[in-house]
Amino acid sequence: MKENLYLRPATVDDARLIFEWANDSKVRENSFNTDDILWDDHLAWFNRTLADESTLLFILMKDDAPVGQVRLANSDKWQISYSIASVYRGQGYGKLILQLAENELVVEGHGGEKLYAEVKMDNIASQKIFTGLDYWMSESEHVGALAYVKIVGN
Template sequence: MTVGVSSYVRPIEMEDLPLVLEWRNAERIRQWMYTDHIITWEEHLQWFTRLQTVNDKKTLLYMSEGKSVGIVNFTQIAPEHRRCTWGFYLGPEGLPAGTGYTMGSLALQYAFAQYPIDKINAEVFDSNEVSIRFHLKLGFAQEGLFHRHIFKGEQWHDIRCFALFRDQFEERNLK
């Protein structure tokens, strides 16, 4: 889906894999992932190969000003329940303010246009204040809290659960 010429999301392609692996293995990104080990090229390639054969996952590359700058994952796409889950990250550091918001907005537009879903879920580490604020700014509402949900770094982490509904998203974007 394209908004203007300078920013859009598109499905990830084979030639994107080296850059995406570099981003995903960066400590500043791994620290907020459920799986935070250094991913090997073989694992990354297996992930991409599986991605091509399943219907319940989609990974998009966010392009801005002709450059690859972020990833958005939609997982657990369940048309029968009209919902999915999302995750994302910006790759390069030092991007202009608002880059993440634009990426998120475009990705949400894409998901609601492409999939028969009415709800997008998100799970965020309770200590990830930047992501919490980001979700709230995009219109997500917190629906719950999973106490001691992830054991990582020799400690338990709580996870906040967020959701955004199609009608709420559309209403916000009409204003």
């Protein structure tokens, strides 16, 4: 049987799930702010994010199981942030979630716009994913990080 993989928009019911993923030790290690996230802070951020029309937040689903999350926040470019649940890491879902997010932007009429991601120097897995998806290196806004850029739909 073929697995059904798709993105669905995050809802208020996903607050706890994303909170747990965000506080995963590997996620904290690969984040620019490595401190644990407090529930009240997360909930305030999560509600702002869902209400923000310039931010898209999706959950990657494998059949009925949540696999990871991807956030696309638009200012002058679409800033990417994503994570994969620990039980699904190393299985190609990082690349898949980004491909599906790019597709969502094209469907929503954002073809030709810029995607931007920053990755810590020691996060080799994410670096491989971005280079494998034809992102090119750019100047990072953080010390100790690499930046990746791609035009949506290219």
